[in-house]
Amino acid sequence: MLPTLLLIAALLLQGAEPGRSTYESYCVRCHGADGRGGEMGPAIAPRLPAQNDQQLAAFIRSGRPERGMPPSPVGDAGMAALIKYLRTIERREDPKPLPRVTLNTTAGVRIDGHVLAEGLDDLQVRTDDGRVRLLRRAGESVREVTSTADWPTYNGDPRGNRYTTATEIDASTVSRLGMTWMFTVPGAGVLQVTPVVVGGIMYVASINECFALDAGSGRQIWRYQRQRTKDMSIGGSANRGVAVAGDRVFMQTDNAHLIALDRFTGALLWDTELADWRKNYSSSSAPLPAGTLIISGVAGGEHGANGFVAAHDQATGKEVWRFWTVPKRGEPGSETWQGKDIDHGGAPTWFTGSYDPDLDTIYWPTGNPSKEYNGDDRQGDNLYTDSILALDRATGRLQWYYQFTPHDLWDWDATETSVLVDAEWQGQRRPLLLHANRNGFFYVFDRRDGTRLLTTPFVTRLTWASGVGADGRPVRLPNQQPTKEGTTVCPSQDGATNWYSPSFDPSSGLYFVQTFEKCSVYVKSDGGDWQSGKSYLGGSQRTADDPVPQRVLKAIDIRTGGIRWALPQPGPAHSWGGTLATATGLVFAGAEDGSLIAVDGATGTLRWRFPTNQNWKASPMTYTFDGHQFIAVAAGPTIVAFSLRDR
Numbered sequence: 001m002l003p004t005l006l007l008i009a010a011l012l013l014q015g016a017e018p019g020r021s022t023y024e025s026y027c028v029r030c031h032g033a034d035g036r037g038g039e040m041g042p043a044i045a046p047r048l049p050a051q052n053d054q055q056l057a058a059f060i061r062s063g064r065p066e067r068g069m070p071p072s073p074v075g076d077a078g079m080a081a082l083i084k085y086l087r088t089i090e091r092r093e094d095p096k097p098l099p100r101v102t103l104n105t106t107a108g109v110r111i112d113g114h115v116l117a118e119g120l121d122d123l124q125v126r127t128d129d130g131r132v133r134l135l136r137r138a139g140e141s142v143r144e145v146t147s148t149a150d151w152p153t154y155n156g157d158p159r160g161n162r163y164t165t166a167t168e169i170d171a172s173t174v175s176r177l178g179m180t181w182m183f184t185v186p187g188a189g190v191l192q193v194t195p196v197v198v199g200g201i202m203y204v205a206s207i208n209e210c211f212a213l214d215a216g217s218g219r220q221i222w223r224y225q226r227q228r229t230k231d232m233s234i235g236g237s238a239n240r241g242v243a244v245a246g247d248r249v250f251m252q253t254d255n256a257h258l259i260a261l262d263r264f265t266g267a268l269l270w271d272t273e274l275a276d277w278r279k280n281y282s283s284s285s286a287p288l289p290a291g292t293l294i295i296s297g298v299a300g301g302e303h304g305a306n307g308f309v310a311a312h313d314q315a316t317g318k319e320v321w322r323f324w325t326v327p328k329r330g331e332p333g334s335e336t337w338q339g340k341d342i343d344h345g346g347a348p349t350w351f352t353g354s355y356d357p358d359l360d361t362i363y364w365p366t367g368n369p370s371k372e373y374n375g376d377d378r379q380g381d382n383l384y385t386d387s388i389l390a391l392d393r394a395t396g397r398l399q400w401y402y403q404f405t406p407h408d409l410w411d412w413d414a415t416e417t418s419v420l421v422d423a424e425w426q427g428q429r430r431p432l433l434l435h436a437n438r439n440g441f442f443y444v445f446d447r448r449d450g451t452r453l454l455t456t457p458f459v460t461r462l463t464w465a466s467g468v469g470a471d472g473r474p475v476r477l478p479n480q481q482p483t484k485e486g487t488t489v490c491p492s493q494d495g496a497t498n499w500y501s502p503s504f505d506p507s508s509g510l511y512f513v514q515t516f517e518k519c520s521v522y523v524k525s526d527g528g529d530w531q532s533g534k535s536y537l538g539g540s541q542r543t544a545d546d547p548v549p550q551r552v553l554k555a556i557d558i559r560t561g562g563i564r565w566a567l568p569q570p571g572p573a574h575s576w577g578g579t580l581a582t583a584t585g586l587v588f589a590g591a592e593d594g595s596l597i598a599v600d601g602a603t604g605t606l607r608w609r610f611p612t613n614q615n616w617k618a619s620p621m622t623y624t625f626d627g628h629q630f631i632a633v634a635a636g637p638t639i640v641a642f643s644l645r646d647r
Helices: 002-026 053-062 076-089 340-344
Strands: 100-104 110-118 122-127 132-138 141-145 147-149 177-184 196-198 201-206 209-214 220-225 243-245 248-252 257-262 268-273 288-290 293-296 308-313 319-324 354-356 361-365 387-392 398-403 419-425 428-436 441-446 451-457 465-468 474-476 487-489 503-505 510-517 520-524 539-543 550-557 563-569 579-582 586-590 595-600 606-611 621-625 628-635 638-644
Touching (some): 110 132, 110 220, 177 606, 209 248, 248 293, 288 354, 428 510, 451 465, 503 579, 510 586
Antiparallel strands (some): 100 110, 122 132, 132 141, 177 638, 201 209, 293 308, 361 387, 419 428, 441 451, 487 520, 503 510, 579 586, 586 595, 595 606, 628 638
């Protein structure tokens, strides 16, 4: 038997010899003779099985110049030989058995389990009950640690307010705030994620992957990963986070699937398709737990995919209800779509909504109509684009809605976080919904029935409307529609604000939001007919040079709409970092210069800064671990966690 196996191996190697020569010419210096990596490049042997021959050939010829891998001009015959050789060095990694340990804690508890990861001071052990214990070395014993104040959803609180009652970091201690650990997501580019923390474990998402980390050290516990969808030419370019409920982690994939993972192992529990990605659907944001349901939406508004909000059973992944945000022909609301574009109307639901457990109501934002710069084939208000939808959690029934920008021509999604707070309003305590919209107006609603209590501009550069009338409709100004020649309109397409997170301090009544003071030149074109795999825009836009764009952090008094203070930031106004309010009066924010900053919430005075030198695409969060408060944020491809030094 052995001679036969040796003969087969020799014949395979002989057939691969021409490919070996090509490999040594183009690949060996970086990836090593055995494909296990070298000084200049990563291991490729374990990655090869995931690619078929056509995918490998295309990848080799195009390279990854941005990562230091040049294109390789290999002909067809040489490529066939090279791939044949690569198949002889590829290997499928068998999981190594985890070492088993018995440990004694300082509290006198014995822990038996398998070591998942360890460092000089920390180790992470999965015990026989399937759970993960986070430990710190203490001489011959270990000390068990965990989080005591979690951040289980995208905004921490399902009501949407990034606010913490933790008080360790205040004006007197913030100067001692320093980086405690960092974790870089391999190949992630610029992360848009907000980390989630439950039971001492931090969960971080990138496109089609999720990492579980020790929230005190940043050490990786497990990683879930699936291939990105092949041939997906539009959408699926971001993932903003996960949600945790019970022992499940919920996230969306690039191709509009909703999945559930075991939060201790990363094992896939269920996988449900929300929509067919070939019809231009994708997903990009964190789902929202609500009771026994998990709520999610879809992206695709720029590509003619009609949006919907969907609720699934957390345990099984089965759909419970679905609310379509573009009515079908003949349904109520369809009369607001005059023309063919009702079939590809957009109104995507890609951003995370808010949930009021007391009213048992979901508040979900919707995006722009498709062919956004050309409304000729969608005359009317185009319900329910650019709206906030109040939906009954159990049934998905529409309770009320408000449309911020009827017949939108400027791509002003309402996909900004709606913050749910209970506050005094004209002598009465009322359940409020606070919303700074991309169209430049700040709104306050009674969230029980949608009564609009306040509307006021919160940016100075606002040219499309003079205000909002008593009927709730914007009072539009003339000559603000996109034209073939180009029309300058303020705010810009990026909006007066966008999906980066606002926050509210209940003690001061101030709402903190990063804003843009800039304008766009909108150009209208025909746009053609809808096609799979292509955008459906009806024109284009570019940022206007005049006035000069600016990023400004603002504090809004929710009772008057007045700007209490403003902090202009130098730079080109390209960053997308949000805010985090604290009970100690500090507000953390991603500044335009790439710094994470803390300012006095009452005055806007700068109290602390840490220069990451990254262009923000994420917002900060906080949690308490092992008795101490942490601030964490995604900066570029890296999660950075801060806590007080010399504590």
